[in-house]
Amino acid sequence: MITTLRSRHCVTGSVIVNGDTLSDGAMQYMASVQNPMGHACGGFLVSDQFFLTAAHCFEDQPVRVVLGKHNLKESNKGQTIDIEKFFKHDSYKDVGFGNDLMLLKLNKNPEENGVKKIDLPTQNMKVKANDLCQVAGWGATQTHGVNANVLMATEVPIIDMKTCKEVWHHLPHNVICAGGYNTTKGFCQGDSGGPLVCKNTAVGVVSFNRHNNCTYKKEAPNVFVDISKYMDWILKTISFSGADGSRIVGGREAVPHSRPYIASLQSRGRHICGGLLVKEDFVLTAAHCLTPVPYTVVLGAHSLAANESSKQTFTTVRSISHPNYIGHANDIMLLRLNTTAKLTAAVQLIPLQRGRLRAGGKCITAGWGDIGDNNTYPNRLREVNVTILSQRSCSGRWGAVPITRSMVCGTGMDNFQGFCSGDSGGPLVCDGAAAGVVSFSGRRCGNPRTPDVYTRISSFRDWILSVVNN
Template identity: 70%
Template sequence: MVGSFILLLIFVLNGADGSHIVGGRDAASHSRPYMASLQVRGQHNCGGALVREDFVLTAAHCAIPVPYKVVLGADSLSGNEDTQQEFTAVRSFPHPSYDGHANDIMLLKLNGRAQLTEAVQLISLNAGRLGRANKCLTAGWGDIGDNNTLPSTLQEVNVTILSQQRCRKRWGMVPITSSMVCGIGVRVLQGFCSGDSGGPLVCDGAAAGIVSFSGRRCGDPRTPDVYTRISSFSTWITSVLNNN
């Protein structure tokens, strides 16, 4: 099964891969104030979303053996912006049933509480049904051409939600569970790619999914992008937040 698809993060401390949007566009400056950059040794490694002043939601496959530096309020990761706030992730909560494929969700507790500003904001969680009528997008920093071309600012791309039936048919033998949601770009070769892990799928202004895995070719509609469906884990998220 592992050979049939690519998990979006293979952790390597030296030269860890970054978030990866192909066929997207520059996000308006600080228009996605919930975005978090999870960094190792100064390099962006995974994305995330700020769901409480001291908690970031990301993917379980982003778990690493060293603490992340978490950067909030960033537009460009190469500059020293006054809007940026930096924290250390002092504890990680990967879902206890994460098996390397399903239940790919994790919460990170920060060593302090973010100050909410115009550039740093919380995002609410989507608890409703998703379909083609939803206005969705995903965002991230990293290679924009599937060829190690890095953007200067945060990138975003529109996402069209696919039905479970269509997604399962396209993925074939790879299991697509009810706790996953699938999406494709408006055009071919649009979407996330190897490394855009943990970033949010945002539908109608709320976080509905978490970047989990995709196919061998970025943006290929034959192997739609797969996100962890956040609404499937509402009880678990609430429990972790309330107990910490």
């Protein structure tokens, strides 16, 4: 079924058919989502550091966004910012099954010059049949044509769902149909991830069309994800994206090489997530640290900047997320290295904790990153003391966010101590054993009102051992 659906769809590229070139200053929320080869998908700015695009764009292995630039060939304009994290919708499997949404978190906020956010719809906002809306992107103007370099847009009419379902037969839930049917206008080969804009509001995300055919007359309608149906997910993901990056706040510098199990997961020389060495060729980390390109894993480091003889460097050859990972639940992943680590004084395995932790217990978490919740990033490993909270106390503080038995919560000894926006994948160490993996926190670093949350390793011990031993 998946193969059949995918064979109908053309979901890559960035192509507007029978559109007009936009002037500089128009649609300042638009971004070119790029991989090392160049433009791959469209996207649009919805929050200070977040872009919305299509989940299937993850397959193009994007690494950066270019914004504030209408002509992609103009080297003296716009901003290029690296992608720090990918948040695919929890239920996404394939475009034909829907939920084709992904948030991209950038590694820094864009400068405001020439860049603006676009409004998102309310949860009950509905578009009406025959309303005229806009779709935009960079690319070809006809089937299998050569991509253009200048941003283009075209008006497309909203198509009523009854007609759309009659033409498509098997249509996923929570979509909008517009263009590509009884009109010569629409997108082609995707403009994947770009917005459908109605009355200055982004109501849809480009998802798929049919047969790679952009000569629109009697083809099936273009299909967009209906953003209004996913506002809860978008807002929660942005609000609780807390376990991204790598930050220890209110702590201290660790004694060099006193945490010989800790790993730095890097992309293009930049630290992204933490991890811990559980077997000579396996590193344990958080599932939300998954990226579309292999990590460089550095072991035996204290300073990420210094040329330390103790360092060993590897490449990941396989990423194995827990099969039931969804949202914050089961947020755990194993990375297999391209070769085995040599155990030395600075590189050691850490045992896995077995039993449950008692409330009030004293532990430690460690990582490289922001030390003041103000984008101050040290190169040397830092650590902070952690006090374990009961599940009941943690659940009471987090309120609507579910805290399950496979999670463990902790706070710093003082207010505003702990990890900040994560040190994602880093360890919680109790009595010399790995008890947790950094998962998520609140908007403010170390705030005891929203305690730091770790994935409880003892709940996944059997899974971990079955993977690393097979």
